[in-house]
Amino acid sequence: MCGAVMAALVATGAQAQQLSYGTNLRGTPGLIDMPSAHSPADAEIGLSYTRFTNTTRSALTFQLTPRLSTSFRYNQLYDIRPGGSGSNRAVFDFVFDRSFSLHYRIMDEGRYRPAVAVGLNDFLGTGFFESEYIVASKTLTPSLRATLGLGWGRFGTQGGFENPLGALSGSFDARGARTVSNTGGEVDSIEWFRGDAALFGGLQYQINDRTLATVEYSSDAYPFEDGTAFDVKSPVNVAVSYDLYPGLRLTGAYLYGSEAAINLSYNINPKVRRDGNINNTAPLPVRPQGTGVAASWDAATDPQARGPQTATATALSEQDIALYGLTLSGDLARVAIVNDTYRTDSQAIGRTARTLTYTLPDSIARYEIVVMRRNLPVVSATLRRSDLTDLEFDADAAFASYARAGIDTSPAAVPPTADPFPRLDFGVAPFISTSLFDPDSPVRLAGGLSLTGDLDLAPGLRLSGDVRSKLLGNLDDATRRSNSVLPRVRSEKNIYDREQTTLNRLTASYLFRPGTDLYGRATAGYLEYGFAGVSTELLWAPAGRRYALGADLNRVRQRDFDQRLGLRDYTVTTGHLSAYYDFDDGYFTQLDLGRYLAGDDGGTLTVGRRFDNGWNVEAYATLTDVSFDDFGEGSFDKGIRVTIPFDFLTGQDMRRSRPVLIQPILRDGGARLSVQDRLYPLIEDSRTDDLQRTWGQFWR
Known part of the structure; x- marks a missing residue:
């Protein structure tokens, strides 16, 4: 059946595109309801919402490292009947279920070898979805990918067979009955990868640059829901996903021969998205020495440097930086700033240094820029004015300027330009x-x-x-x-x-x-x-x-x-x-x-x-x-x-x-x-x- 469905999908995709990745209906890397071996990009954050009969799932997934995915899932479940039998069978008409998942990619895909991942579900929750798996995924063509996995726990309830890990130790043969509850919070590690195992798998085909089709064979028989929350008539699931907008995906699925499901997911990556500085004032270039007009200053007539202070305060305010204090001594200017605008102090220091080339005379050869927090000096960078001129257009300007800067995390206080208190x-x-x-x-x-x-x-x-x-x-x-x-x-x-x-x-x-x-x-x-x-x-x-x-x-x-x-x-x-x-x-x-x-x-x-x-x-x-x-x-x-x-x-x-x-x-x-x-x-x-x-x- 899987092959027939995918053959039909391939026939409709005349202009197939490069395969995309996404999360499954559980909010973790996967196919439809089953996992796969791929991982999102490093640092990606994913939000997922899924709805089908008697079940609502919300998930937050974070790619903590390039190989490790972590997920928190919140489920609203109706008509759950876990564990026991007859009058001893637990009955939960309605449950808010919380669970955690880990997914670790242990091997990358190569020319001939598949990617391989191992995972744990609900290892720190109520136990409703407790399962473990090892899964492999291989890209067969630029638009077709296959996945095959082995599951335990809930992933071993459909078509289960004797645990192959039993060949290593008899302790893997049987899985003790976990007390499923609506409280959760305890780690049940002693049962990981124990008991019956079952195979799952699927195929994914990229129809075009926005549309992904998936068919899978599930090894989860939904033992707590079948016949109560909904009916499981078939282990085969099919789905089509459509990218509404970069990062925003809508998925429609038909599950277990009886249920229609809808999923909406959104993924963002703080490593690759913009980090501000879109609408801000452009930074000033460095004013070369001997060119343009800098603030004039005569130590004899203006010992408190009021002229440079006024000019610097005005110029820095145009860069969205506040001047706290400025003193001049010989060829050194000590400038204290308050950075309430820029995400990094490095950017505020750089903008301040270039501003000083316009507001201070050429006789000032060194700038010590002190960053203030709550009116306390927390760090300073001392820069030579000549270095700013020499390195502005250098191919390695960032590294070279840092190497020449003097960083001090215990700088002396700079007196305020005027009494700022109260x-x-x-x-x-x-x-x-x-x-x-x-x-x-x-x-x-x-x-x-x-x-x-x-x-x-x-x-x-x-x-x-x-x-x-x-x-x-x-x-x-x-x-x-x-x-x-x-x-x-x-x-x-x-x-x-x-x-x-x-x-x-x-x-x-x-x-x-x-x-x-x-x-x-x-x-x-x-x-x-x-x-x-x-x-x-x-x-x-x-x-x-x-x-x-x-x-x-x-x-x-x-x-x-x-x-x-x-x-x-x-x-x-x-x-x-x-x-x-x-x-x-x-x-x-x-x-x-x-x-x-x-x-x-x-x-x-x-x-x-x-x-x-x-x-x-x-x-x-x-x-x-x-x-x-x-x-x-x-x-x-x-x-x-x-x-x-x-x-x-x-x-x-x-x-x-x-x-x-x-x-x-x-x-x-x-x-x-x-x-x-x-x-x-x-x-x-x-x-x-x-x-x-x-x-x-x-x-x-």
Whole structure:
């Protein structure tokens, strides 16, 4: 049957095109419902939505490395009947199911050999879709690809046979019955690749540059759904996919001889898409010495260099950079800037250096450009003016200019050009709050207006506030009551969400540099929606090193549900020791060990990848001394955070971004205090290795 279907498709494709890749109805690399051995491009992010009878699937997939795909899937399932028999058979009329998948390509396709991949499904979920596989895919012609695989677990339920791995060990012969539940969260690794196995496979044909046809033989008999959620009449599935727009694909499928399905997927890649700088002012060229007109300056009549300061401030503002301070001494200019526009400090430093060639006299031969964060100097680059002229059109200008620059992550402070304190910044902006995966309502959100204000009283000293007024949404519709046996530090957030106008934050904070490579922070007040108190932090981030160490200590008290000035009785001391490490190509990891808001002790491991254009994708997992049973649904805290830079959407350079947290379940175990201006995120893109990696934008 498969051959006949594909023969008909080939006959219709007179102008077949190069094969495309995509995700299957589960949101992972694959055919229709089965996996394949291909992988998306490195760093690709995919969103997928699938609907067919009694089943809705939403998936987020991230190509963490060129070979490893990671997926989080959220399913809405009706009429599920897993496990047991007769009166002992579990019955779930409706389930919100969360699961994780891994797909690793262990071998690339060659002239004669296929690509080969291995994968795990639902290894950290409820167990409804628990399965493992090994699969091979081979391109037969430029427009035809074949896939053949071997599956276990659910992928071994259609046409299953004795496990061939039993030849290696008898332990592979039988698969123990996993207790399928609607809570999940526990790893069941002892059963991987055990029990009956089954073959699956399929063919894909590229009809034209937008249309892909697929036929497959599925090894998933849908044992929990067949006869209840829907009927499985045939293991053969067929589908046609059409690319509506680059990255946006619509798929229609006919499944298991009985069900019509529709899938919409969208893929983006932060490595190859634009990173802002589309609508910004063009950078200035370097003014050669002895040409044009630079700002005149006479040290005898203008010892404070007011003339150059005024000219530089005006010129930098046209480049969307703020001048904080400028001093002239001999042939050296020390210039402090505030970069609230450009994604990388390298680009801001480069634009500042070229601007100085116009606003300072030729007698100034060296520029030390200091980048400020919260009125504190965090990094500086010292450049020779002659190097700017010599290297502007050099074929290797980026590398050569960095090699000649002097980078210092502990620069001395530059006095402000004028007394900038007190300085008040305030504004009104829209906000969106979300609540995901509530079992009673999986997606809830609210929108409104946020009035924010920052009053800088001295370098590093700031009063800050955020008042929010909710105008629309359904966050206040949640009625589920917490059943937590732990102090309810997060599980009653739905009660906080009912308020219309709230004081989200009101703090006094002080940031300082206590020593070389050291950063400090002290914050007091209403720190977040749920807690008020005092938070302190110290960070050691040595220059030129990939690692950093930090510690925070907090004494906080729970806030009233109305989020005004009142406090509740619960008080806790919480804090962590933190270790940070940056790998090559943007990969990073963070380990936090300490005490959490519910008084539980443990650790959080975060692994992720950040990109020079502001994208950031990370996953975290927290394990504490709270048992899985006491934690409740989900068993332990875990989640995925995707940070989307605004300039990626607007084409206008800006440093602002929006983090989106995908947290499978919000419980009390492993809950950590949320405090503004955490030190490592504040300074991470100003460290020596980050400047070196992004220095190619110096000349933009």
